[in-house]
Amino acid sequence: MGNYDAFKKQVVDTAQDLTRKGYLMATGGNLSVRIPGQNAFAITPSDYDYFKMTPDDVCVLDFDLKRLEGRLKPSVESAMHAAVYQVRADVNAIVHTHQVYASALTLIQAPIPALFDEQTRFLGRSVEIIPYVPSGTGLLKNTVAKHIRNHNNAFMMQNHGALVFGTDMERAAHNVEILEKCSLAYLLAICSERKVSKVPLAVREIAFAKLRKDQERVAKNALEASGE
Numbered sequence: 001m002g003n004y005d006a007f008k009k010q011v012v013d014t015a016q017d018l019t020r021k022g023y024l025m026a027t028g029g030n031l032s033v034r035i036p037g038q039n040a041f042a043i044t045p046s047d048y049d050y051f052k053m054t055p056d057d058v059c060v061l062d063f064d065l066k067r068l069e070g071r072l073k074p075s076v077e078s079a080m081h082a083a084v085y086q087v088r089a090d091v092n093a094i095v096h097t098h099q100v101y102a103s104a105l106t107l108i109q110a111p112i113p114a115l116f117d118e119q120t121r122f123l124g125r126s127v128e129i130i131p132y133v134p135s136g137t138g139l140l141k142n143t144v145a146k147h148i149r150n151h152n153n154a155f156m157m158q159n160h161g162a163l164v165f166g167t168d169m170e171r172a173a174h175n176v177e178i179l180e181k182c183s184l185a186y187l188l189a190i191c192s193e194r195k196v197s198k199v200p201l202a203v204r205e206i207a208f209a210k211l212r213k214d215q216e217r218v219a220k221n222a223l224e225a226s227g228e
């Protein structure tokens with residue numbers, strides 16, 4: 001058993017679960033989990049069938065993208081994942097998908113306002129659109145790093161897909177499901193061409209404050225674990 005085995009297994013189990021549920025398709029998307037206290041993360045390999053994937057196929061990289069473990073080529077979005085972990089101490093897991101309904105909203109550039117209690121509690125005040133930048137470029141990494149400072153946990157990448165965070169892997173996977181439910185409901189509501197109602201502002205702020213409290217607790221624990 002290696003030091004990173006539990007993290008690598010978590011990546012594979014979650015990837016396969018999200019594929020079974022239809023949020024990940026073919027080899028699209030990627031996901032990672034932070035290795036606590038080590039400035040490192042375990043991430044899916046590039047262009048690799050999720051159902052063929054085993055923990056040995058998962059790559060472990062440090063934040064400079066130096067390989068600590070794994071023989072396959074890591075995801076082309078590894079730099080984006082490293083940037084998220086560096087900007088957001090509260091984020092311990094990242095899932096990037098090409099899920100259909102959230103992707104559809106990016107095509108019409110429709111950010112999702114606060115529509116449901118559960119959404120504001122776990123995804124944040126709104127789901128914003130990160131402007132289009134080609135995949136796997138330094139520009140994407142920088143653009144993402146700039147947009148995620150608002151403490152929200154879900155974003156939509158224009159003409160591309162979704163980017164979802166969690167305080168742990170299970171939370172990140174649940175957030176992917178919440179985002180897709182909100183995206184579908186919002187698309188249907190928009191199609192009716194009637195006014196879309198939102199949750200009251202005060203309710204949104206109370207839910208967001210709870211989310212911030214979770215994030216602050218996790219970030220503080222992370223700082224203590226790294227001895228800073």
Ligand SMILES: [Zn+2]
Nearest residue numbers: 029135160161
């Ligand atoms: Zn992608």
